[in-house]
Amino acid sequence: MDKLIRGIRAVVAERLDPRHTAFAVADLLRADMPGPDLLTPEERRGRPDATSPPCVTRRRTSRS
Known part of the structure; x- marks a missing residue:
């Protein structure tokens, strides 16, 4: 982690x-x-079941 922080500081200093x-x-x-x-x-x-995005279902409300 120290190496990464030193590297980032060096880049920012440029x-x-x-x-x-x-x-x-x-x-x-x-x-x-x-x-x-x-x-x-x-x-x-x-996971085979994680290949597609989660399904979102919405309940339809009737408009009277």
């Missing part, structure tokens, strides 16, 4: 425009991103 600062910080994060082996095989497969 006083880049916001867009370039964001890309530079993203590069820092990407460089130390853990691989898929962080998750178990079961976690990598996911």
Whole structure:
């Protein structure tokens, strides 16, 4: 975590425009991103029922 904080501080100290600062910080994060082996095989497969967004039902009210 200290390495990441030092890296972000160094990027901010460069006083880049916001867009370039964001890309530079993203590069820092990407460089130390853990691989898929962080998750178990079961976690990598996911839940079959979680592939679609939750369904929202609405009760119709009658207008008289």
